[in-house]
Amino acid sequence: MTDRRTFLKSAGLLTAAAALLSPSQIFARAKGVSKPSGKKELELEWCPFTAKMKHVFTISNNSRSTTPIVLTRITYDGYTGYGEAAMPPYLGETTNSAIDYLKKARPVLKKFKDPWMIGAIMAEMDAITTNNCAAKASIDIALHDLVGQMLGQPWWKIWGFDPKNCPYNSFTVGLASKEEVREKAKEAASEGHLIKVKLGRTEEQDKMMINTIREVTDTTICIDANQGWKDKFYALDMINWLATKNVNMIEQPMPKLMLEETGWLTERSPLPIMADEACQRLTDVRKLYGHYTGINIKLMKCTGLHEAREMVSLAQALGMKLMVGCMTETSVAIAAGAQIAPVCEWTDLDGNWLIANDVFHSSTVEDGRIVPSSKPGLGLEMNKGVDLKYVAEE
Numbered sequence: 001m002t003d004r005r006t007f008l009k010s011a012g013l014l015t016a017a018a019a020l021l022s023p024s025q026i027f028a029r030a031k032g033v034s035k036p037s038g039k040k041e042l043e044l045e046w047c048p049f050t051a052k053m054k055h056v057f058t059i060s061n062n063s064r065s066t067t068p069i070v071l072t073r074i075t076y077d078g079y080t081g082y083g084e085a086a087m088p089p090y091l092g093e094t095t096n097s098a099i100d101y102l103k104k105a106r107p108v109l110k111k112f113k114d115p116w117m118i119g120a121i122m123a124e125m126d127a128i129t130t131n132n133c134a135a136k137a138s139i140d141i142a143l144h145d146l147v148g149q150m151l152g153q154p155w156w157k158i159w160g161f162d163p164k165n166c167p168y169n170s171f172t173v174g175l176a177s178k179e180e181v182r183e184k185a186k187e188a189a190s191e192g193h194l195i196k197v198k199l200g201r202t203e204e205q206d207k208m209m210i211n212t213i214r215e216v217t218d219t220t221i222c223i224d225a226n227q228g229w230k231d232k233f234y235a236l237d238m239i240n241w242l243a244t245k246n247v248n249m250i251e252q253p254m255p256k257l258m259l260e261e262t263g264w265l266t267e268r269s270p271l272p273i274m275a276d277e278a279c280q281r282l283t284d285v286r287k288l289y290g291h292y293t294g295i296n297i298k299l300m301k302c303t304g305l306h307e308a309r310e311m312v313s314l315a316q317a318l319g320m321k322l323m324v325g326c327m328t329e330t331s332v333a334i335a336a337g338a339q340i341a342p343v344c345e346w347t348d349l350d351g352n353w354l355i356a357n358d359v360f361h362s363s364t365v366e367d368g369r370i371v372p373s374s375k376p377g378l379g380l381e382m383n384k385g386v387d388l389k390y391v392a393e394e
Ligand code: MG
Pocket: 224, 226, 251, 252, 276, 277
């Protein structure tokens, strides 16, 4: 009864308040927290950052030990939302190209009176240039963090997803010496992760990699061939062999332009075939339908969570499987990716574990599964001792 009275009293107060208050103020009051007050202008700033990788990372066509990142933040009315553009070299974006984009985006963002219309804002952000997807994502992620905080809820909750449905997360074991592969595979398996293996070199090297892992663990393996198999008959033979080794998924087996061949392979493959390099944005999903079993969504390629959410709906409507992946990223972008993890069959959100100098923390991994933060927005907390200098130059 007391609860009901309290509810009615709160509801009455809220109705009266609604006539006078903005949506952010109503939500803040509903949560019983005082609303931050500050300048009601969307201020975008950025901070170039170099992610230092714990180990040299090797995939079928390159190796590297650092990844350029541009961290962003958007402030509005006393709230601060954090974002990130992570730019592995093969995507064609650089720190300079991202900052050039952000300089153009800053005045466009300022034209909006508040951050609520993320869809409308991102449409304008997209119209500034054709590319710069990671830089666009850095704005989208900061906006989601900001608006989520104003709503007082994380995005997985706003979207109605159940975090208990998050699948086992995969941990990448890169190309390395036999001893290192054994060590990394044992470590990943002991923590309850699936193991993700990058293949796509010679048949002998690829099979040796799998056999080496199987010497130390039976944990399920996900394969990423990174477009490495150029012949569909060879690819099918490899997949049939892998299917006997407790592998449960093949990502991008063939070059992205070999769409018909990949469709042929998917039809015959005993394992699901997921599109990664072939799937960048919402418009790609329909083209891939019928050729791949599903899509790997990466925020740095699809301009962020707004479009990722649309890709989720379209893929679900088409009956395609879902996966969320990442680049080498800090916990900012990983926390954003974690918001859609509950609707994915595979999550590959290990980018923040691969770097030695992460700047924030948020989502965690428990018993091998991603646990998105329950805190509002992206639930980001800056790590102790981190001092980031965000700047804005027009
Ligand atoms: Mg991949």
